[in-house]
Amino acid sequence: MTLTAGGDIERLVRLLSRLPGMGPRSARRAALALLTQPQARLVPLAHAMEAAARNVRTCSVCGTLDSHDPCAICADPQRDHGLVCVVETVGDLWALERAVIHRGVYQVLGGTLSALSGRGPDDLNTRSLFERVRSGEVREVILALGATVEGATTAHWLHERLAPTGVAVTRVGHGVPIGGSLDVLDDGTLAAALSARRPA
Amino acid sequence: MTLTAGGDIERLVRLLSRLPGMGPRSARRAALALLTQPQARLVPLAHAMEAAARNVRTCSVCGTLDSHDPCAICADPQRDHGLVCVVETVGDLWALERAVIHRGVYQVLGGTLSALSGRGPDDLNTRSLFERVRSGEVREVILALGATVEGATTAHWLHERLAPTGVAVTRVGHGVPIGGSLDVLDDGTLAAALSARRPA
Ligand SMILES: [Zn+2]
Ligand SMILES: [Zn+2]
Numbered sequence: 325m326t327l328t329a330g331g332d333i334e335r336l337v338r339l340l341s342r343l344p345g346m347g348p349r350s351a352r353r354a355a356l357a358l359l360t361q362p363q364a365r366l367v368p369l370a371h372a373m374e375a376a377a378r379n380v381r382t383c384s385v386c387g388t389l390d391s392h393d394p395c396a397i398c399a400d401p402q403r404d405h406g407l408v409c410v411v412e413t414v415g416d417l418w419a420l421e422r423a424v425i426h427r428g429v430y431q432v433l434g435g436t437l438s439a440l441s442g443r444g445p446d447d448l449n450t451r452s453l454f455e456r457v458r459s460g461e462v463r464e465v466i467l468a469l470g471a472t473v474e475g476a477t478t479a480h481w482l483h484e485r486l487a488p489t490g491v492a493v494t495r496v497g498h499g500v501p502i503g504g505s506l507d508v509l510d511d512g513t514l515a516a517a518l519s520a521r522r523p524a
Numbered sequence: 525m526t527l528t529a530g531g532d533i534e535r536l537v538r539l540l541s542r543l544p545g546m547g548p549r550s551a552r553r554a555a556l557a558l559l560t561q562p563q564a565r566l567v568p569l570a571h572a573m574e575a576a577a578r579n580v581r582t583c584s585v586c587g588t589l590d591s592h593d594p595c596a597i598c599a600d601p602q603r604d605h606g607l608v609c610v611v612e613t614v615g616d617l618w619a620l621e622r623a624v625i626h627r628g629v630y631q632v633l634g635g636t637l638s639a640l641s642g643r644g645p646d647d648l649n650t651r652s653l654f655e656r657v658r659s660g661e662v663r664e665v666i667l668a669l670g671a672t673v674e675g676a677t678t679a680h681w682l683h684e685r686l687a688p689t690g691v692a693v694t695r696v697g698h699g700v701p702i703g704g705s706l707d708v709l710d711d712g713t714l715a716a717a718l719s720a721r722r723p724a
Contacts, residue, residue: 339569366577377566
């Protein structure tokens, strides 16, 4: 697009193309889709994006994303802070919150152990989980990880680490399809998986 | 996401979900992908989006998108203003510009005639094309429309409208695959199609 080098469109396409999963072609398509929006829709979106970029941070307790640290869940005295649900991603936490089936708190690992991808224990956000367990405030840890090889490996590793502390460790059970991720499940399946949890 | 109602994340997801082709799920995924970007990448993107929203407009001559009206192409005295290439979309214009094979100017129709979709002549951006042809400044009109039923119908209709004016009307020829759109073609195919143009 030599014609607009340095122009607004070229800059938008260039910045979009730096997002993960975007190539030059998908960035051009996204830019066109955005530019054909009315200004009254695009300007608020730009403002929301800037506000999110400036305000949203990782909760130092559980690892989710929120405008406050600790996050709204960790700061909520109505939630059961003795019941910690361990999930892989923020998207998984959002799925459980939408289903309104977990009244405890969370730990977001930020991924799974993976020999193939070279992700080891140090790459997981677990420090604050172990701290909370050691402090004695945690009664039960629910492992709500995906039913994948990596999820099972991670659950097994966490169970081994947590067992000596004496905390109850359970896993979500029936319902999570093999190879599936929690994020795409309907609320009913999520509820079934959570209520059918068993000792890990 | 009851937890963040009214929060930065909820607002971003809500505004993203209003974009065409976005549902609640894809908006959540897009928001998460954006929020895991460093602030140093997301803030400039938000600024670029706002600048584009405020500055980019439709060129009153050719119908493309640019920060200026007339656009950089229409305002360029180096381009051949007697040679007008008619394309369906801004994306098609960008594809031809990237290939650097057309030194004339453009007319962006903004779509095609389509009986099925109920798009008639009034839905196409043709007024400024006919004005330019009537003014006598145009020597040749190249119809660079997709090789689809709608593209062929539109080319035929334009040819019938333009023939009485005496302007030369040509079509891009070999190279545009049947059912294909110009936007996805490589530069060589685009160059072949353009140089193999023939009277319509
Ligand atoms: Zn938290
Ligand atoms: Zn123009």
